[in-house]
Amino acid sequence: MPLFDQAPNSICFLRLSAIGDVCHATAAIQAVQRHWPSTKITWIVGKVEAQLLQGLENVELIVFDKKQGLSGMISIWRLLKGRRFDALVHMQLALRASLITLGIKATYKIGFNFKRAKEGQWLFTNRKISDTESAHVLDSFYSFIEYMGVPRSVPQWNLPISDADHLFAKEALGDKPTLVISPAASKDERNWLSERYAAIGDYAFECGYQVAICGSPAEREKKLALDIIDHMRHPALNFVGMTTLKQLTAILNKAAVVLAPDSGPAHIATTQGTPVIGLYGHSNPKRTGPYNNLNDVVSVYEKLVTQQHGKSANNLPWSTRVKGEHVMKEIPVSAVIYAFDRIAKGNHHV
Template sequence: MTLFKSAPKSLCVLRLSAIGDVCHAISVVQAIQKQWPETEITWICGKIEAQLIGDLPGIDIVVFDKKLGFKGMKAIWKQLSNTRFDALLHMQAALRASMLSFGIKAKYKIGFGKNRTKEGQWLFTNKHLPSSNSFHVLDNFADFARYLGVPFESPQWDIPFSEEEALFAKDITDAKPTLVISPAASKDSRNWLTERYAALADYASDKGMQVVLCGSPAPREVTLADSIQKLTNEKVINLVGKTSLKQLTALLGEASVVLTPDSGPAHLATTQGTAVIGLYAHSDPRRTGPYNGLELVANAYDEHIQKQTGKALNDIPWGTRAKGDDLMTSISVEQVCKLLDKALEKK
């Protein structure tokens, strides 16, 4: 059973962050647009995420500044005070998002099913997805489209670039085989070892590839990139902190292969159809990995989570993370070199 038999007049999407999850949500929102081009869509997102989705066709972006706290919420409520949506897609099961949803007017407020929700989202919604067997985060988002009445089979993305952004990426890659390494995850414990990034960069260089480092201007990311660069035998292009989010996405699209731990760039690259070598030890790559590239994932999660829980993989609750600061040491340089060879052969 679906919620709408015909196109609703208006929908509001509530997905504030993070970059990877916003990438997943884009494919769902654009599937809705394709099915119901006349439906007006408003998307409430964070400031950084707005850099990526701010110029998506046919979507009205409302930016929430989380640093403003409750004051920022009241600003959103005031901005939307004269708007009542047919449905709110509450796609972020976090208390902050739920509090923000409280002041948004919508006939239906749709949240995750009971086996996927958390942090009391159930209390802020009046419609709930059925309990889901979907495993990957993107597939759980796709359940929102299906619940509305929009078919969803496989994700597609249409992220526009300006001429300057496209030229920036082409100038960097210069039509050469290029490995982009985005070395920093959201937590340092989820990063691969610095010397192993450097060894992989040298391996790629020996295969005739140019290597580009990318990341945000956060000091810890700049420091990590500088350390990798100093350990490499070959010259690498260090762009950490030197690109906008859209320039980065365009660059990932021009790359031959992207190497990254569990981070937003894995999913940005996926939106561009670029092969991703994902490095995963703390979260299940089948849930949070690059959607179209799980065959290129270095997966240390299975080993660690089974040791820590004593359970078979099928018996471990969805979303369970492995704990520890040294889990990424289980991923060897040799293992990742083989994945790079596999990616290049496939390409």
């Protein structure tokens, strides 16, 4: 039996980070809005992630700045003082997020199943979803809304990107088909090699594409972009550190194809309906791959996780990672060219 047999008055979602997971949560929240348009939605979200979501239709965003620690939590509790939600949907396993729930009043506090809850999350919830089988994070987020009574639907996204942001992308990219390379993951060891990104960039250029490189203003990302361009025989546009998150989303929207490791931009591109070639070694692409392009992922995860743990991915905990600085070197250029050709010729499967 679902938790609600009619639309609840109010639901508070708690998912602070990271950008990819926030994209997955957006699909679930917008599915709730389509099914229960009268339900008031509040979302407690991280500061950086809020830059992408600002203006999300009919969603009250409450921003948590993790740098503020306890004082940031207290400010959220003050903001919500005197309010009670029909449900608090607690989609984050980190203890920091669980502590925030202590000051939020809700009839039901819904968390992960015991099998998947980490850092004591089950201590902070009074309802647990039954799902322990969903491979992909997005599907596990959908299990929360199904538990409440929202039927399963194909994920759809409507991110608030302005006409000005779309114009920025149009002026930046023109009308040429573009391969956008977003080369940086959250840690350097999860990046592919500069010369291999460059080889794909040159290959795409010779196939009639222009190449654009995107990323944040972090020095390591700027350095990586320059290193890729240095290795290329053909020119590439460099937008690293030069876009807001919404402008980046507009560029990813206009791209013909995106090449990225497991990172926020890969999932932002998915929200825009743009094909993504995901490069995976450290994390399981069945869990965190670009949702609409799981068949186009180039992955060495399955091989390496079996080598490191002596068991296949199916027989290991949901979030098992492969460790080591050598991992991404295992991904050959030829496999990425093969994926690129399939997408360019329209033979990939969504």
